[in-house]
Amino acid sequence: MAASQVQDEAFVTLATNDSYSYGALVLAHSLRAVGTTRKLAILITPNVTSRMRQLLSDVFDSITQVDPLDSHDEANLALLTRPELGITFSKLHCWRLTQYNKCVFMDADALVLQNIDDLFEREELSAATDCGWPDCFNSGVFVFRPSEETYRGLLQCAVTQGSFDGGDQGLLNTYFSDWATKDISRHLPFIYNMTSSRAYSYLPAFVRYGDQVKVVHFIGIAKPWQFTYDTSSGMVLPHESMSSHHELTFIQAWWDIFVARVKPKLEAAQTAQTMSSELGKLKLLSTATPPSSPTEPGVPAHPVDSRTRQFQWEQGQIDYLGEDRFENIKKKLDEKINNGP
Incomplete structure (x- = not known):
């Protein structure tokens, strides 16, 4: 017998446009798939179209439109080279959802792999460390208590x-x-907000603990909905400018949910071709299109010396589809473990 739904606790996310609404839809379905007993709530800005709002209402328990809060802080945003992040100040509205006693906020570019209802046993503000600076928390997943007082304090x-x-x-x-x-x-624990970016990953730990991951977070500019999905093979195609940023296994998991749960609703509503141009970024191929590659897998197109490769690694430019792919790294690690220095 399924557990009854908890009425005063909720998972909360934010969609500022239709593209991020795709992420929110997949996030919601992933939460449903792992059997959450909590409510699902979403904050949206006026940029989300009415057609998309209808799709969101099919899976979320509540939809709240909020006025965008922009930091208007061009100098600081320039440090991140991500000026679009100013709009994420709209996230602060989550503290105004006072109909709930406790909530877990999750960015729309997250994917749930295992049940995480135990997060509601935590207190405000609970979050995982940020890979780039572990004394700071990553705000992609955090436990909080809605409060008008806290909202005003944040402002x-x-x-x-x-x-x-x-x-x-x-x-x-x-x-x-x-x-x-x-x-x-x-x-x-990191498994509640694991960064999918390969450049951030501690590979030996991923090999050891990867099966325990509960939440994957697709940080950075490249998002799952920007990859190409081949409907004939049911596979995500590597993207030459994006595939090195994320572990494709998780991109595939995202698309598997999208195709099974979201795409049929789009087709039923006959909105796949009529929704806003923002959604034109979705790439669905009806026939397999093999990724272009001038060489065999694992053989770099342009061989580089060891110093250049070291510099590329330090800059996060890792050829995970070629010489630096998982099998080769694991082979090196095994050799060091078995043979010693």
């Missing part, structure tokens, strides 16, 4: 102190400045 903090990165993460880390040292129980 005041934004006015008086601002955000050191121009986005919501810098502001939230400023407001909850004692997160790193106050209470270790509010540090979520």
